[in-house]
Amino acid sequence: MFHPRLAVSAFSASLLLAAAGLGATSSVASAQDVIRFGAPLPITGPLAPEAVKQQQGYDLWAEQANKAGGIDVGGKKYKVEIVYSDYQSNTPRSVQTTEQMITQDKVNFMFGPFGSGAAKAASTIAEKYKVPMLAATASSSQVYDQNYKYLFGTFTPNDTLTTPLTQLVKAKAADVKKIAILARNDLFPLAIAQEMEKSAKANGLEVVYFEKYAINTLDHSATLSQIKSLNPQWVFVTGYTNDLLLIRKQMVDQQMKAGVVTMIAGPAYQEFIESAGQSAENISSASWWHPAEQYNGKDIFGTTANFVKLFKDKYKLEPDYAHASAAVCGALFQMAIEKAGSLDRDKVRDELAKMDVVTFWGPVKFGANGQINSLEPPVFQIQAGKPVVLFPDAIKQGEFKLGVN
Known part of the structure; x- marks a missing residue:
């Protein structure tokens, strides 16, 4: 028992x-x-x-x-x-x-x-x-x-991840005009997706898609097909490790291509990188420490x-x-x-x-509400099978790369 x-x-x-x-x-x-x-x-x-x-x-x-x-x-x-x-x-x-x-x-x-x-x-x-x-x-x-x-x-707070991420993409990928956002319907993944929406709009990007997927969803094919039809240059997906591995696999199955693919929070984990293999290459993300x-x-x-x-x-x-x-x-x-x-x-x-x-x-x-307010979280990208820090400059390890197949 x-x-x-x-x-x-x-x-x-x-x-x-x-x-x-x-x-x-x-x-x-x-x-x-x-x-x-x-x-x-x-x-x-x-x-x-x-x-x-x-x-x-x-x-x-x-x-x-x-x-x-x-x-x-x-x-x-x-x-x-x-x-x-x-x-x-x-x-x-x-x-x-x-x-x-x-x-x-x-x-x-x-x-x-x-x-x-x-x-x-x-x-x-x-x-x-x-x-x-x-x-x-x-x-x-x-x-x-x-x-x-x-x-x-x-x-x-979540915007400390999405704001520098958006500013980095805007600076390094001027052709990115449209973003599609897909979020697990759970407090953190949904909240960070909403912050991403705010950051995107504040930086002049068009949010062409914003939808939630239910916890334990196993088939994202219809959703991904709809996103693909909108031809966004940036696809932003939130969830946890197992969610994101599944979504990434189904993106590959549908031959979805975008200049920028961002996933939070899985790519920070070595097991995500190993499990996703080549499909993890150039996926961008952000985390609170590196x-x-x-x-x-x-x-x-x-x-x-x-x-x-x-x-x-x-x-x-x-x-x-x-x-x-x-x-x-x-x-x-x-x-x-x-x-x-x-x-x-x-x-x-x-x-x-x-x-x-x-x-x-x-x-x-800690701030008056109990949440830490003293960190500058890093933005990174999977390059050659490893997370490479792109921001902040103090610990920068490489340059942002466009193109995720």
Whole structure:
């Protein structure tokens, strides 16, 4: 029988994905010497690939914190324990899971579930119990419009991705006049598509198509055929990894060609690039972080380069923004707790609210609504099977290329 709630320590967390249905509980130290962090994740269901990324980021941070002796709370060291739970890619279940973690598993602090929709829903519970929650993958402004005190997020608003992307295309591809936008009908993908529409119109582009597709749609052929008939020079598609791989395959099947094809958020992930193969070439995208960043942080990871090295050593792959955001959420909690010198939730919340610090992720400062407002997210393009940063200039690795078959 499947048990959706699983509590595992940072050291046994790797068992989670291999045996999600078995249920397991372990601790890293006696209860009074442990800080427990709740991490609801979509371990099963269509969003499972995203869960892997967040878990890897959390686990790397917990491992580093515990190797250093734990989190210093007023002169006493506490080990990190992460309580994982599978909400099966179901947003209402993520809300239930969050409440169970707070009331039954007695976690001290919460990581938000994956994505803007689930994070917004679950934040209501964290607010109810006055438990600080750090959301690693929630960018939509609608997540932060509730005037909550206990919710914080490490993604800048969606327009910080679409605006520089649009300006780059306009500068490098003057012939692009028409754009077609296709969005997964889910909070983050739809919100970023709407921001893309605003950015396109503000920069003089004609939006010839804007439609939503339902979650779990498997056949996009009719939609793609309609887009093809409109002959847009730019096709912009939002969704998650599995959605975008499927849409890209069906675009190839229909021999759709455009000067610019942008997909958010899949191309930031190595598994998207590998699965799409040649069809990933020249697809553009944007994200909140890239391994090319060169920050010298005050967090446990220190430099961006050190984080990348530690991640590669542990997982044998290049980290992407989802891994890094999860890891920095742990690091930020650690910094806030140590600064507060206490596990008192209100004191830790206050330290997060006034935080102004550089980390391996970049400069971190939260706005009045709890959303980070201090980053300049990179725009990139898949070239020769690798993401190449095009913006900002400080970490630029190449030039924008036209033409996607």
